[in-house]
Every structure is written in structure tokens, then in C-alpha cells.
Amino acid sequence: MGDPRDSERSYTHKRCGEPTALTGVYLLALCDPFSATVGTYCSGCHEHFPLKQFTWDDTGERISAARRRHAAEASTWTRFLLGGGWLALLALGAALGFGAGFGFGRLVGGFSWPLGLVGGLFGLFAGLLTLGALIPVLLRGSFGVSDWRELR
Numbered sequence: 262m263g264d265p266r267d268s269e270r271s272y273t274h275k276r277c278g279e280p281t282a283l284t285g286v287y288l289l290a291l292c293d294p295f296s297a298t299v300g301t302y303c304s305g306c307h308e309h310f311p312l313k314q315f316t317w318d319d320t321g322e323r324i325s326a327a328r329r330r331h332a333a334e335a336s337t338w339t340r341f342l343l344g345g346g347w348l349a350l351l352a353l354g355a356a357l358g359f360g361a362g363f364g365f366g367r368l369v370g371g372f373s374w375p376l377g378l379v380g381g382l383f384g385l386f387a388g389l390l391t392l393g394a395l396i397p398v399l400l401r402g403s404f405g406v407s408d409w410r411e412l413r
């Protein structure tokens with residue numbers, strides 16, 4: 262299996278029978294059951310329709326049903342983190358970074374606010390890196406794959 266970022270997958274609109282292929286972040290949004298995706302594009306009709314009108318070509322499963330199944334099969338931690346916990350993680354990183362920068366500024370006697378803001382940015386960045394490292398680990402634990410796009 263190659264890099265999931267390069268993978269392509271196609272689905273068929275039941276009403277017109279035309280297949281549509283997706284790649285990249287569009288495919289990720291469709292495969293990630295915690296994304297807010299409710300519809301997708303049909304290249305036959307040149308229009309968007311609800312997910313329940315489409316089936317994956319490789320499995321024959323309805324996209325809406327596959328997303329429900331994957332969300333239900335995800336571990337508690339995966340559900341927590343991707344269902345909104347990621348925001349708390351980023352906020353925590355930013356708050357800790359701000360606190361460290363601000364505290365250091367107070368300690369050395371100046372620039373508390375600018376140092377706090379720089380620290381907050383670093384904390385946010387650290388939170389993003391942590392999130393990027395956590396998601397594949399959680400997915401591997403739940404499903405044995407490291408990217409939603411590899412999931413069937």
C-alpha cells in the first residue's frame with residue numbers, strides 16, 4: 262500500500278450510475294466519519310447530493326453507512342479526540358505556552374505579554390504536532406490503518 266495521501270477511490274451515484282473518483286483532502290473528508298461532510302459531488306450530474314445516494318465502488322457499501330460503521334467502531338479515545346477533543350488539546354497547548362512565556366517575562370522583568378503570545382503560538386504548534394502524531398496511533402489501534410483513506 263502506497264502513501265494514503267496519493268490514494269484514489271471512486272463511488273457511484275445510484276440515480277445516474279456514473280462513477281466519480283476522489284483523491285487527497287476531499288477523499289479524506291469523505292472517509293473521516295467525524296468530518297462534517299453530509300454530501301458529495303457527482304461527476305455525472307455535475308451536482309452535489311446527500312451521501313446516502315452514493316456507494317463505494319470497491320466495497321459496494323453505501324458511503325453514509327460506512328461512515329456510521331467506522332464512527333461506531335472507533336475507540337473511545339478516537340471518538341473523543343476527533344469529536345471535538347482536538348480543540349481542547351490545541352487550547353491547552355496554547356494556554357500552557359502562553360503561561361510559560363508570560364511567566365518567563367515576569368521572571369526576567371519585562372516583555373511578559375509579547376513573550377506570552379510567542380509562547381502561546383509555540384504551544385499551539387506543539388498541540389498540532391501532537392495531534393498529527395496521535396491520530397495515526399489511535400487509528401492503528403482501532404482499525405489497523407494509519408489514515409482514514411485506507412479504511413474499508
Ligand SMILES: [Zn+2]
Binds near residue numbers: 274278307
Ligand atoms: Zn449522478
